[in-house]
Structure formats: structure tokens, C-alpha cells
Amino acid sequence: MSLIVQKYGGTSVGDVERIKRVARRVVQTKAEGHRLVVVVSAMAGETDRLLGLAAQVSDAPDEREIDVILATGEQISIGLLSLAIQQQGYKARSFTGSQVRIQTDTAHTRAKILSVEADRVQQALQEGAIAIVAGFQGVTAEDEVTTLGRGGSDLTAVAMASALKADLCEIFTDVDGVYTADPNVVPEARKLARISYDEMLEMASLGAKVLQARAVEYAKNYGVPIHVRSSFNMSQGTLVVQEDAEMEKVVVSGIAYNKNEAKITVLRVADRPGIAARLFGQVAEANIVVDMIVQNISQDGTTDISFTVPKADYPKAMQIVSGVAEEIAAQQVVGDDKIAKVSIVGVGMRTHSGVAARMFEALSRQKINIMMISTSEIKVSCVIDAKYGELAVRVLHDVFGLAEGAMVEERL
Amino acid sequence: MSLIVQKYGGTSVGDVERIKRVARRVVQTKAEGHRLVVVVSAMAGETDRLLGLAAQVSDAPDEREIDVILATGEQISIGLLSLAIQQQGYKARSFTGSQVRIQTDTAHTRAKILSVEADRVQQALQEGAIAIVAGFQGVTAEDEVTTLGRGGSDLTAVAMASALKADLCEIFTDVDGVYTADPNVVPEARKLARISYDEMLEMASLGAKVLQARAVEYAKNYGVPIHVRSSFNMSQGTLVVQEDAEMEKVVVSGIAYNKNEAKITVLRVADRPGIAARLFGQVAEANIVVDMIVQNISQDGTTDISFTVPKADYPKAMQIVSGVAEEIAAQQVVGDDKIAKVSIVGVGMRTHSGVAARMFEALSRQKINIMMISTSEIKVSCVIDAKYGELAVRVLHDVFGLAEGAMVEERL
Numbered sequence: 024m025s026l027i028v029q030k031y032g033g034t035s036v037g038d039v040e041r042i043k044r045v046a047r048r049v050v051q052t053k054a055e056g057h058r059l060v061v062v063v064s065a066m067a068g069e070t071d072r073l074l075g076l077a078a079q080v081s082d083a084p085d086e087r088e089i090d091v092i093l094a095t096g097e098q099i100s101i102g103l104l105s106l107a108i109q110q111q112g113y114k115a116r117s118f119t120g121s122q123v124r125i126q127t128d129t130a131h132t133r134a135k136i137l138s139v140e141a142d143r144v145q146q147a148l149q150e151g152a153i154a155i156v157a158g159f160q161g162v163t164a165e166d167e168v169t170t171l172g173r174g175g176s177d178l179t180a181v182a183m184a185s186a187l188k189a190d191l192c193e194i195f196t197d198v199d200g201v202y203t204a205d206p207n208v209v210p211e212a213r214k215l216a217r218i219s220y221d222e223m224l225e226m227a228s229l230g231a232k233v234l235q236a237r238a239v240e241y242a243k244n245y246g247v248p249i250h251v252r253s254s255f256n257m258s259q260g261t262l263v264v265q266e267d268a269e270m271e272k273v274v275v276s277g278i279a280y281n282k283n284e285a286k287i288t289v290l291r292v293a294d295r296p297g298i299a300a301r302l303f304g305q306v307a308e309a310n311i312v313v314d315m316i317v318q319n320i321s322q323d324g325t326t327d328i329s330f331t332v333p334k335a336d337y338p339k340a341m342q343i344v345s346g347v348a349e350e351i352a353a354q355q356v357v358g359d360d361k362i363a364k365v366s367i368v369g370v371g372m373r374t375h376s377g378v379a380a381r382m383f384e385a386l387s388r389q390k391i392n393i394m395m396i397s398t399s400e401i402k403v404s405c406v407i408d409a410k411y412g413e414l415a416v417r418v419l420h421d422v423f424g425l426a427e428g429a430m431v432e433e434r435l
Numbered sequence: 436m437s438l439i440v441q442k443y444g445g446t447s448v449g450d451v452e453r454i455k456r457v458a459r460r461v462v463q464t465k466a467e468g469h470r471l472v473v474v475v476s477a478m479a480g481e482t483d484r485l486l487g488l489a490a491q492v493s494d495a496p497d498e499r500e501i502d503v504i505l506a507t508g509e510q511i512s513i514g515l516l517s518l519a520i521q522q523q524g525y526k527a528r529s530f531t532g533s534q535v536r537i538q539t540d541t542a543h544t545r546a547k548i549l550s551v552e553a554d555r556v557q558q559a560l561q562e563g564a565i566a567i568v569a570g571f572q573g574v575t576a577e578d579e580v581t582t583l584g585r586g587g588s589d590l591t592a593v594a595m596a597s598a599l600k601a602d603l604c605e606i607f608t609d610v611d612g613v614y615t616a617d618p619n620v621v622p623e624a625r626k627l628a629r630i631s632y633d634e635m636l637e638m639a640s641l642g643a644k645v646l647q648a649r650a651v652e653y654a655k656n657y658g659v660p661i662h663v664r665s666s667f668n669m670s671q672g673t674l675v676v677q678e679d680a681e682m683e684k685v686v687v688s689g690i691a692y693n694k695n696e697a698k699i700t701v702l703r704v705a706d707r708p709g710i711a712a713r714l715f716g717q718v719a720e721a722n723i724v725v726d727m728i729v730q731n732i733s734q735d736g737t738t739d740i741s742f743t744v745p746k747a748d749y750p751k752a753m754q755i756v757s758g759v760a761e762e763i764a765a766q767q768v769v770g771d772d773k774i775a776k777v778s779i780v781g782v783g784m785r786t787h788s789g790v791a792a793r794m795f796e797a798l799s800r801q802k803i804n805i806m807m808i809s810t811s812e813i814k815v816s817c818v819i820d821a822k823y824g825e826l827a828v829r830v831l832h833d834v835f836g837l838a839e840g841a842m843v844e845e846r847l
Contacts (some may be wrong), residue, residue: 039488039491042492043492046492073511076451076511077514077515077518079451080451080454080455080458080515080518080519080522081518081519081521081522082522084518085517085518085521087528088514088517088518088521088529089514089518091510091513091514091517091529091531092510092511092514092515094510095507095510095511098503098504098506098507098510099485099504099507101503102489102500102501102503102504103488103489103492103504105497105500105503106489106493106496106497106500106501107493109493109497109500110492110493110494116499117500117503119503119580121533121578122578122579143578166533166534166555167534
């Protein structure tokens with residue numbers, strides 16, 4: 024008898040009929056003899072409805088009160104799902120973040136989980152009940168309601184799985200797993216049977232929106248195996264697990280693609296300490312998240328700095344950077360929001376050489392110019408002209424043999 | 436500087452515009468220099484919407500889960516009202532029943548308040564904030580969410596006022612006070628400046644829906660002065676307070692009127708111990724609340740028992756009673772759902788004699804037949820034919836001189 028944590032997102036519990044469907048699926052797992060904890064999000068649209076109400080009464084809503092309001096979304100879901108499961112003749116009991124005691128720091132609307140005391144949930148499981156836990160929410164040491172930020176329900180599920188030493192954390196979503204590339208771009212893309220935490224992290228942060236990066240990180244730190252699968256069918260999804268020797272045989276596991284960034288370059292910046300801090304400090308103050316940063320060696324005591332920001336923040340970022348550029352006597356600021364970032368990801372890169380070179384060669388053969396390059400141990404990202412984005416993904420998918428199952432597929 | 440508890444019902448916070456209006460009124464009281472705790476209900480319609488969702492997933496919803504779901508209604512209200520008050524430039528902080536620590540017993544959907552620890556609310560007040568408290572909800576010693584039943588927000592307000600030793604508990608509602616009779620029936624009805632807890636209790640239980648009877652009882656036990664007033668205008672309402680010598684000078688303070696009951700009579704019941712217990716035991720098991728019970732002296736070893744039940748429960752009650760009547764070999768069961776109950780209420784009855792006689796005389800002068808009579812220390816109720824109900828109210832209002840201000844009106 025295993026202990027399984029399942030997580031269903033807002034779309035899966037979007038209306039009463041879908042809640043009933045989730046209840047049937049939960050009951051089916053329970054009937055197989057497992058102990059079961061189910062984490063749910065707010066019904067799709069509810070969080071936006073609540074934020075809309077708050078926006079109508081306040082121009083700059085206090086985040087403490089926003090959390091009080093938002094936490095109701097998941098509280099309704101857990102109650103309804105418990106009732107739907109009980110209607111099927113099974114025992115179920117709901118728990119808010121406060122009742123579980125998912126303790127967080129005090130950073131309202133984006134709190135970090137500090138600890139999970141799951142005594143009451145354990146108790147419910149021992150009594151044979153299915154425990155239904157509100158995702159996305161926690162409580163501070165002073166009993167203040169907090170929320171974990173968008174996608175926080177994934178994190179709740181992983182944290183519950185870790186606290187309960189669960190055998191598996193199943194994340195049900197609207198895609199049926201992690202693919203070697205976006206199937207909309209590459210029709211031959213294959214579903215991966217397994218992927219390592221680090222690869223998943225790179226995929227998540229590079230734009231594959233299957234799993235929240237923070238949840239993957241938490242799972243990695245605590246060794247929680249995650250199964251990403253579809254809530255609409257019964258097929259096996261992708262297992263996100265510790266990296267093993269088998270995985271290292273595969274050089275590239277997947278191609279990530281992101282066309283929601285823009286690029287800014289500051290030309291001829293004085294190459295002395297403190298300049299970069301000043302530049303990125305002001306950008307950070309405006310809550311703009313900088314992704315890639317590239318700076319090359321200096322010539323004549325000056326250097327060029329390029330970086331990418333989310334496309335939505337591009338106009339604001341250009342304005343800020345132009346201001347700073349003047350202060351620091353840089354020559355010029357140029358920007359481009361018609362770019363795409365294409366990345367190859369794979370733990371095999373740690374042990375295989377020449378992978379980046381193969382990527383650059385493949386792109387150059389198509390006459391695709393590379394504007395920026397950034398690498399990590401298990402990833403190489405290139406910024407290119409937006410119009411070549413999809414072509415680049417297809418070419419790389421082909422070059423690294425992903426369609427043929429270069430990665431050993433395994434059944435769970 | 437007084438400490439005031441204000442309570443606004445679901446209609447007063449029914450939409451975003453109304454919440455803003457409540458915020459302005461709250462801020463106005465705060466600006467007068469008072470410390471302020473505001474208790475709010477769920478937005479009008481929200482509780483029914485949530486119950487509707489629950490009914491769609493479950494035939495017989497578990498009351499624990501119902502409470503988890505219902506409690507979200509007030510949680511949204513407190514967050515929105517806090518934000519609306521902050522928007523006016525004032526400090527506000529919201530508290531759920533669990534956060535205040537309104538501790539109740541475990542009777543879900545109709546829990547009783549056991550104690551109120553208001554340390555955190557005190558703290559907020561000391562910091563100059565307006566404390567916004569969720570009405571209608573509490574928490575058990577085991578941290579389970581409970582609700583107090585319909586109208587429970589009045590009770591929350593009174594309990595908060597008691598725990599904080601507030602100077603006044605203001606209940607804002609859609610009527611502007613307590614009247615000598617329903618103004619729809621008696622155009623000359625007068626708003627009472629003051630009424631005693633006991634009178635208010637009789638009025639509440641006799642069908643005047645201004646204040647929840649449980650809230651009045653709690654206020655009486657802990658000596659909390661209540662001011663019932665309109666949320667739509669600034670006029671003084673009615674003060675519900677301890678009875679004093681001035682009040683006793685007035686024989687009748689008000690006329691209560693209830694046309695939502697039906698009458699059942701069991702004829703020729705054997706007059707021996709245990710029979711009444713058996714009859715009313717079975718009615719109670721069906722969750723039917725019996726109001727008046729009248730039994731006269733026996734003749735030939737048998738007696739007649741009459742009682743009233745809510746009109747909605749009348750068919751079910753007739754069915755149950757007919758069954759019992761057969762078991763206990765009663766002669767016959769007769770029922771009538773076309774009745775009205777008219778009552779005179781006043782603490783002055785304790786010290787004045789002949790009040791009931793004056794009532795009976797006034798009714799008989801109009802040829803109104805009295806079917807049942809029931810009295811308490813400060814009340815006389817008569818059940819009459821429904822068609823004479825409004826006439827009876829007007830006649831009694833006149834006979835006891837209520838229009839002329841028999842009760843000494845006082846400004847607050």
C-alpha cells in the first residue's frame with residue numbers, strides 16, 4: 024500500500040461536473056488500495072474574480088488582505104471535492120493550509136514554505152479517510168494567511184509529499200507529460216518517460232509551463248518523485264526523478280523554446296566595479312526579472328552588456344536603462360523585442376563534449392545568426408531572430424535525434 | 436474615546452459599491468475618535484450560492500465540509516472591507532473567526548460560542564487600526580471551522596462587544612429600529628427609543644426579525660447595550676438595554692404578529708404520564724420546532740393538547756402526530772394552517788394587573804374568537820383566525836395607546 028499525493032489544478036476542478044470527475048478518479052486510486060492526499064487549486068477563474076473584486080475597492084491593495092481573500096478560492100474547492108468524494112461512499116476530510124499547518128515566511132502573495140506539520144493529515148489517513156488539502160496557501164507563525172504565488176499548488180503538493188514521505192507525487196495537468204519539444208512546433212516530439220529534476224528545472228525556467236520551477240526545486244531538495252500526467256486521460260505521463268546513469272547516456276533530452284522575451288544592449292559601458300550593480304539594481308527595483316545576462320571582455324576600458332527581460336516589461340525596462348545609461352555615460356542603448364530563445368537541455372552534457380558546437384553548427388547551416396549565448400552545466404541557450412525560432416527548434420530536435428527516441432523510454 | 440462594535444449584514448455589503456459605502460460610514464465613526472471593531476456578513480446571496488454548489492455535488496452534505504465552504508463568504512467580505520477602508524487612508528486589519536479565536540462547540544452549522552480570545556484584535560486596536568471581524572464563524576478547540584447558524588453575525592458582534600468590554604454594539608440593518616408594531620400593518624406604529632432585552636427577546640421570538648434571539652440573549656447575559664439602526668440613513672434607531680424603572684411604567688411596549696405558524700390539536704388523549712413526552716419527542720426528532728403548547732385540565736381521564744408549528748413543517752407534523760395519535764389511542768387529530776398569532780409584549784406587565792383581560796376584551800369587542808392563549812411574565816399571545824390578524828394588531832395597538840407614545844420616548 025503506497026502513500027500517494029495527487030494535485031489537480033484549477034482547470035481540473037473548473038466546475039461542478041469536473042469536480043465530480045476528479046472525485047471519481049480519486050476514488051479509483053483509493054480503491055486500488057493506496058493512502059491518498061489530494062491537493063487542489065481554486066476553481067478556474069475564481070482567483071481572477073477575487074482579484075477583480077479587490078481591484079474595484081482599492082488602487083493598491085494591501086497584500087495581507089489580498090491573501091485573506093485569495094485563500095477562499097482553494098477553501099471552496101477542498102470542501103466541494105470532499106463532499107463529492109463522500110457522495111461516492113468514501114471518507115474524505117478537507118484541510119486548509121492553516122489546518123495542515125503549512126508554515127511559511129511572511130512574504131504575502133509569494134510566501135516561502137518553512138515547514139509542514141502534517142499530524143492532522145496523518146491522523147485522517149490513519150482513519151482511512153482521503154485527505155483533501157488546499158493548495159497555494161499557508162500560514163505564518165503568527166497565524167496570518169499567506170499564499171505561495173501563482174502555481175503554488177504544485178509546491179503544496181510536493182511539500183505535502185515530502186512531509187508525509189509519500190511514495191509518489193502525481194501532478195495532474197492539461198498536458199499529458201513533458202515532451203522533447205513543444206508538439207505544436209515539432210510534430211515528431213516524443214513524450215519523455217523520465218526526466219531529471221535538473222533538466223525539468225531548466226525546461227521550466229526556459230518556458231515549458233508544465234511544472235512550477237519552485238516545486239521542482241523543492242522536489243529535488245527532498246527527493247520527491249513527481250509524475251506529471253493528464254487529468255483528462257489515464258495514460259502514463261513523465262516521471263521527474265533523481266538523475267541516474269541511464270540518463271547520462273542521453274546528451275540532449277529536450278529542446279526548450281521561449282518567444283516571450285526581449286533583448287536590451289547597453290553599448291560602451293565603462294568597465295569598472297559597480298556599474299553593473301547600478302544598472303541591474305534599478306531594473307530589479309522596478310520588479311523586472313532579468314533572465315540572460317551576457318557581458319564580453321572589455322576593449323579600451325569599455326564593454327557591452329546585453330540582457331533579456333519579459334516582453335511585457337520591455338518598454339519600462341528600456342526607459343529605466345536609458346536613464347541609467349545617461350548617468351553612467353554609456354554610449355547607447357539598443358533594444359529588440361523580436362527575438363526567440365532556443366535551448367538544448369540534457370544532463371548528458373556533463374559527460375559529453377562538443378555539444379554546444381553541434382548546436383551552433385546546426386544553426387549556422389540554416390544561416391541563423393546567434394545574437395547571445397548562455398550556458399549552464401546541462402543547458403545551452405541561444406538568442407536568435409524571432410522569425411527563425413520554430414525552424415531552429417525543429418532543426419535541433421532533428422540534429423540531436425530526439426524523434427528517434429535517443430532517450431531510452433521506459434514504462435513506469 | 437469609546438470602543439464601538441459595528442455589525443453590517445449581507446445586504447449592507449451586497450456589492451462593491453455598498454462595501455465602499457460601509458467603508459465611508461466606518462471611517463466617519465473612526466474619525467469621531469472611537470476605537471472600532473466591525474463585524475461583517477457574507478455578501479448578500481453568497482451563502483446561498485455556496486450552498487447551491489454543495490447541493491450539486493452531494494445529496495446529504497457533511498456539515499463539517501459545509502462549514503469549511505460557507506466560512507469563505509465572510510472571509511471575502513472582511514478582506515474587501517479592509518481594503519476599502521485602507522483606500523480611504525485609514526489602517527484596517529481583517530480577522531477570521533479562527534484568527535480572533537472565537538471558540539465554539541463542535542455542532543457544525545449551528546455552533547455555540549464558548550469563549551472569545553480577542554488578543555489579536557486588541558493588539559490591532561492599540562496600533563490604531565480598525566479591526567474587521569468575520570461574522571457567523573468560529574473554530575473548535577481542534578481547529579475545525581464552524582458556523583453559528585443563520586443570523587450568526589449578530590451573535591458574533593455581541594460576543595466581540597462583550598469580550599472587548601465595548602461601550603456599544605451597533606447592529607446596522609435594513610430597518611431603522613424596533614417599532615411598536617409592524618408599520619406595514621399599523622401606519623401609526625412608532626419607533627421605540629429603548630426596549631429591554633426581555634422585550635426584545637419576546638419580539639424576536641414572536642416574529643419581529645430585527646435581531647437574532649440568540650444575540651439578544653447573549654447581550655442580556657453579558658450586559659452588552661445594542662443599538663439597532665439603519666445602514667441606509669443616519670437616524671437614531673432603538674437601544675436594547677437592561678430594563679429600568681422607567682420601562683416598567685409602560686404596560687405594553689409593542690405588538691408582535693406572526694402568521695407563519697399552523698395549529699395542531701390532538702383530541703381526547705389519555706391523561707397519564709409519558710404521553711406528552713412521546714408525542715413531542717417524535718415531533719422533535721423530525722427537527723420540527725414546536726412553539727406554543729396548550730393543555731387544559733382533563734375530563735373523564737382524557738385531555739386535549741394543542742400546539743403550533745412553523746407553517747412549512749405543518750404537513751410533516753400532521754403526518755407524525757397522526758401516527759402517534761393512533762399509537763396512544765387518541766380520539767382524533769385536527770389541524771389548521773390559517774391562523775395568526777398576535778402578542779402584546781411589555782415588562783410593565785410584571786407590575787400591572789388586568790393586562791391580559793384588556794387584550795381579550797378588545798378582541799371580543801371585534802368578535803374575534805381566541806383559539807389558544809399562552810402567556811409569559813411579560814407577554815400574552817393569542818392564536819386567532821388568520822383573517823382577523825391585521826385587524827387584531829391595529830386594535831391592540833390602539834387599545835394600549837401605543838401610537839400616542841405611552842412609552843416615554845427618549846433621545847439617545
